[in-house]
Amino acid sequence: MAQPVLEISQLKLHFFTDKGRVKAVDGVDLAVHEGEIVGLVGESGCGKSVTSLAVMGLIPQPPGKVVAGTIRFQGKDLTKASPREMRRIRGNEMAMIFQEPMTSLNPLFSIGNQLVEAIRTHRSCSKQEAKNMALEMLKKVGISRSGILDEYPHQLSGGMRQRVMIAMAMVLNPRLLIADEPTTALDVTIQAQILDLMKALNQEFGTAILLITHDLGVVAEMCDRVVVMYAGQVVEETDRRRLFRNPKHPYTQGLLKSIPKLEEQKKRLYSIPGQVPNPLGMPKGCRFAPRCEFAFDVCGRAEPQLLPVEDGHLSRCWLHQEREEGRGHEPDHAIAQSQ
Amino acid sequence: MSQTTPLLKVSNLKKTFPVRGGIFGKKVGEITAVDDVTFSVKKGETLGIVGESGCGKSTTGRTVLRLYEPDSGQVEFEGKSLLALGDEEMRRARKDLQMIFQDPFASLNPRQKVAEILEEPLIVHKMGDAKERKAQVQELLRVVGLDKSHAGRYPHQFSGGQRQRIGIARALSTRPKLIVADEPVSALDVSIQSQVLNLMADLQEQFELTYLFISHDLSVVKHISDRVGVMYLGRMVELADRDELYRQPLHPYTQALLSAVPVPDPEVKKERIILQGDVPSPADPPKGCAFHPRCPHVMEICKVERPAFADQGGGHFVACHLMDRS
Numbered sequence: 001m002a003q004p005v006l007e008i009s010q011l012k013l014h015f016f017t018d019k020g021r022v023k024a025v026d027g028v029d030l031a032v033h034e035g036e037i038v039g040l041v042g043e044s045g046c047g048k049s050v051t052s053l054a055v056m057g058l059i060p061q062p063p064g065k066v067v068a069g070t071i072r073f074q075g076k077d078l079t080k081a082s083p084r085e086m087r088r089i090r091g092n093e094m095a096m097i098f099q100e101p102m103t104s105l106n107p108l109f110s111i112g113n114q115l116v117e118a119i120r121t122h123r124s125c126s127k128q129e130a131k132n133m134a135l136e137m138l139k140k141v142g143i144s145r146s147g148i149l150d151e152y153p154h155q156l157s158g159g160m161r162q163r164v165m166i167a168m169a170m171v172l173n174p175r176l177l178i179a180d181e182p183t184t185a186l187d188v189t190i191q192a193q194i195l196d197l198m199k200a201l202n203q204e205f206g207t208a209i210l211l212i213t214h215d216l217g218v219v220a221e222m223c224d225r226v227v228v229m230y231a232g233q234v235v236e237e238t239d240r241r242r243l244f245r246n247p248k249h250p251y252t253q254g255l256l257k258s259i260p261k262l263e264e265q266k267k268r269l270y271s272i273p274g275q276v277p278n279p280l281g282m283p284k285g286c287r288f289a290p291r292c293e294f295a296f297d298v299c300g301r302a303e304p305q306l307l308p309v310e311d312g313h314l315s316r317c318w319l320h321q322e323r324e325e326g327r328g329h330e331p332d333h334a335i336a337q338s339q
Numbered sequence: 340m341s342q343t344t345p346l347l348k349v350s351n352l353k354k355t356f357p358v359r360g361g362i363f364g365k366k367v368g369e370i371t372a373v374d375d376v377t378f379s380v381k382k383g384e385t386l387g388i389v390g391e392s393g394c395g396k397s398t399t400g401r402t403v404l405r406l407y408e409p410d411s412g413q414v415e416f417e418g419k420s421l422l423a424l425g426d427e428e429m430r431r432a433r434k435d436l437q438m439i440f441q442d443p444f445a446s447l448n449p450r451q452k453v454a455e456i457l458e459e460p461l462i463v464h465k466m467g468d469a470k471e472r473k474a475q476v477q478e479l480l481r482v483v484g485l486d487k488s489h490a491g492r493y494p495h496q497f498s499g500g501q502r503q504r505i506g507i508a509r510a511l512s513t514r515p516k517l518i519v520a521d522e523p524v525s526a527l528d529v530s531i532q533s534q535v536l537n538l539m540a541d542l543q544e545q546f547e548l549t550y551l552f553i554s555h556d557l558s559v560v561k562h563i564s565d566r567v568g569v570m571y572l573g574r575m576v577e578l579a580d581r582d583e584l585y586r587q588p589l590h591p592y593t594q595a596l597l598s599a600v601p602v603p604d605p606e607v608k609k610e611r612i613i614l615q616g617d618v619p620s621p622a623d624p625p626k627g628c629a630f631h632p633r634c635p636h637v638m639e640i641c642k643v644e645r646p647a648f649a650d651q652g653g654g655h656f657v658a659c660h661l662m663d664r665s
Binding site for chain 1: 501529534555598601607
């Protein structure tokens with residue numbers, strides 16, 4: 001396979017707070033190839049947004065710090081890039097759209113002003129040329145009225161604002177688009193419009209998309225591959241079909257079982273007992289073990305590794321790894337590794 | 340559920356908010372948040388109300404409890420008009436009418452301990468002496484799945500899911516008959532959401548509660564409701580039994596709404612109806628049918644005449660001119 005556009009390996013990003021060290025991202029591996037849409041799924045606090053902000057170089061340091069690992073974007077390690085280099089890449093080769101389209105546009109400047117600024121920061125062209133580029137891109141995202149450039153963010157609805165954000169992100173034709181919950185703040189009918197638009201842009205320009213979401217429905221509709229995170233780690237990675245048909249990790253299984261579905265009617269929903277662990281005091285061994293219905297002795301002692309269960313399907317769970325080594329057998333090497 | 344008089348009967352409810360502008364705050368316009376909404380809730384059932392932001396579903400819930408005073412219309416609880424009650428009578432009536440809010444952070448007083456939060460409604464409604472109240476608080480905590488020891492803690496010491504359990508316990512404390520739940524699980528993660536939904540279902544069975552369940556999430560509403568009403572721009576456009584509504588939606592808006600929900604199964608291929616444009620401003624709603632500018636089946640009559648909210652048989656209410664043709 002060709003070199004991925006984005007390749008994160010063994011990334012550890014910790015926050016050093018007064019109360020102790022928060023291991024927000026703790027050994028994450030992730031790759032996005034050209035033209036691919038990869039979903040990054042997990043519940044609040046699992047580290048999915050921190051991972052994406054780290055790629056963009058938007059984590060304030062301190063208190064955050066990349067403790068280990070690399071983020072390679074088109075082969076270049078971004079953890080070592082200078083702020084100046086990051087500024088050149090950001091918004092140009094790599095762009096991001098955020099959940100809140102209201103707070104991510106400047107209320108004091110017109111839409112045209114903000115788009116032209118984004119273009120002229122990275123391209124040497126006249127204002128008029130930049131305006132034309134902006135108008136063309138706005139047309140692609142479905143805003144065709146020409147007066148739009150003189151309008152201000154408060155004059156637009158949430159869906160329109162998110163279209164403007166997408167236009168701003170896509171206008172310089174980036175190689176990678178990071179979308180952090182792009183439709184969470186929007187209504188379902190508007191969400192359908194925006195998802196359609198993102199898919200069309202992905203097909204037209206071959207832009208790689210890292211889509212961060214908590215909505216498994218959105219994942220099923222959009223993504224080629226899916227990475228599931230829990231408590232700062234990747235617990236499962238596979239293609240979309242296998243994630244929904246044959247999830248391996250008990251957390252993924254629980255997550256899929258606990259969402260109410262339109263096509264079926266159950267008296268009770270499955271629910272994962274307990275709650276996400278406190279980031280300041282992660283449980284020993286497997287981080288999901290305290291909530292896992294399949295947990296057994298090893299789970300509480302040693303941390304499982306993210307290993308292939310089958311070709312292209314990774315899971316971080318002792319259940320699969322035990323089975324191969326014979327159940328009940330103490331995996332000494334794993335304990336040594338985790339220490 | 341075979342009773343003839345519904346527990347709650349809402350007829351032609353209307354609520355407007357003034358739009359003020361200028362330096363003297365003069366009224367310059369009006370937003371009709373709830374416009375001629377009619378429905379009823381039977382004892383022991385759950386009526387779900389769905390709709391997108393700004394459709395008036397929350398305002399409907401609040402107006403029913405008289406947290407907002409309606410402009411016109413009627414709200415009857417157990418056959419008696421709530422709107423005719425004076426302040427003191429209304430305060431007493433609230434014992435039977437409780438509410439669960441969306442935001443478990445903003446709806447609990449951060450300076451009160453959990454025990455105080457749960458005891459306060461009992462004091463207000465003069466229920467029991469100090470000792471009985473204390474026992475009742477412990478019982479409430481047990482019922483919603485929290486520990487006795489939690490009584491002495493403050494809201495900030497709990498997670499979102501636990502806080503929502505406290506909100507539910509507070510709503511239960513006066514042994515109400517009707518609970519209006521306004522987006523009770525929207526702020527929660529899916530794994531916690533299912534815990535809270537299960538809890539609400541258990542409590543309904545245990546205490547014979549009636550829910551008015553307001554949410555934007557069609558899957559959640561389908562899971563918990565017996566009947567479902569769909570609102571658009573302040574109006575109820577469709578109301579039917581749950582299975583009927585989800586299997587055979589009649590209003591074009593309901594059809595579009597249902598088709599837009601992403602299905603968590605990559606092998607389900609749905610025909611998706613993508614609506615054009617945005618929801619119009621409630622300050623200036625379209626004439627005739629409020630949905631006509633976005634409706635794929637729009638006719639001439641839709642632009643001038645507002646369709647009646649009429650029963651199409653078996654309690655399946657729809658407000659759409661297409662129904663008259665077939």
